[in-house]
Ligand SMILES: [Fe+2]
């Protein structure tokens with residue numbers, strides 16, 4: 001049984017194709033437009049003695065073009081194959097066949113984006129049940145393993161399940177451990193050797209397709225940027241975006257990060273308890289908001305220049321930047337980094353207590369919401385740790401702080417020091433802060449790779465740094 005899936009965006013296409021494979025016993029013919037869909041289908045008809053066992057056509061209605069009618073007439077009217085139209089806003093109105101769409105076939109359905117994974121699965125089931133099939137993902141497994149296109153692993157740097165490479169019909173060898181960090185280079189090495197698929201245990205496949213991919217869908221499934229900026233109350237992002245470019249990050253990198261930030265804020269604002277805090281942050285003065293957004297740009301730039309630069313990791317860091325100080329409601333308090341700072345004395349004991357607890361408080365809200373990928377909560381919980389052990393709440397040293405937290409902390413330190421120089425983003429201040437950081441513990445232990453990332457993000461010459 002096959003599904004034909006038409007979606008122009010490659011990232012979204014890869015993710016949903018994998019999700020469909022995980023949820024249903026089907027091979028997915030994933031293509032970018034209607035023309036390619038017809039060509040691929042006709043090619044398959046030529047190759048085999050029988051017509052491909054096509055059970056469903058899924059189409060992003062936003063891309064319905066002049067070829068749509070031909071595609072619809074061919075598959076739905078002639079071959080009685082149900083259609084599932086995925087649409088955004090009023091993109092459905094563009095389709096001429098809409099009047100009769102639901103009555104043309106008992107399995108025809110429409111689904112408005114964004115949708116939850118379980119709603120997607122249920123709707124696909126409804127489309128198929130008109131043919132009375134019984135589907136089960138386990139059937140797709142080979143010797144207890146399900147295959148996954150290797151390029152999908154480039155989107156992550158850690159996964160909730162073990163991943164295997166196949167040596168022969170019977171033999172699978174473990175390549176990645178569940179929840180361990182892996183570098184994109186490892187995956188690229190196998191792609192270069194022409195490996196096309198990796199494998200996960202069949203019982204882990206739905207976990208990967210649902211948990212692992214769910215957040216990436218919110219990253220890739222973007223509404224128009226302009227609409228989002230207004231809707232999310234992000235008007236000042238434009239100014240921050242412009243300021244950040246003054247320190248030598250490429251326009252392309254900054255623009256891409258702006259999109260990631262919009263996706264992060266949209267996801268965070270989808271959680272009521274967190275949306276209230278973020279809205280308050282914006283209205284209580286500009287510092288925490290401005291600081292959080294600048295953090296996102298710098299943190300993303302560093303991560304992209306390390307071996308953990310996958311979309312999923314960058315998204316996690318951007319989410320952590322957006323929410324890390326959300327429980328603080330005083331700009332002056334938010335400027336403080338260490339519990340030894342004498343400026344703390346002017347605050348009441350309740351305010352000091354709230355400051356001491358803000359990393360764990362924010363981490364708990366993130367964890368309890370269950371809306372965010374793993375790691376975001378611990379990055380936030382560790383954001384005031386420092387490599388020399390002077391941080392809080394645990395006074396961890398440079399080798400005990402998790403690598404992604406180190407990326408975050410380095411970016412935090414960078415942004416705060418620019419703030420101390422009058423919050424002026426220019427090459428001179430950038431170089432002063434970089435020089436200062438290079439003479440401290442930020443080049444050592446688990447900070448070594450993030451510091452290299454910072455250097456590469458700004459295209460600066462390597463320094464002679466000893467690892468200790
Ligand atoms: Fe903080």
Ligand SMILES: [Fe+2]
Pocket residue numbers: 291324325334412
């Ligand atoms: Fe902060």
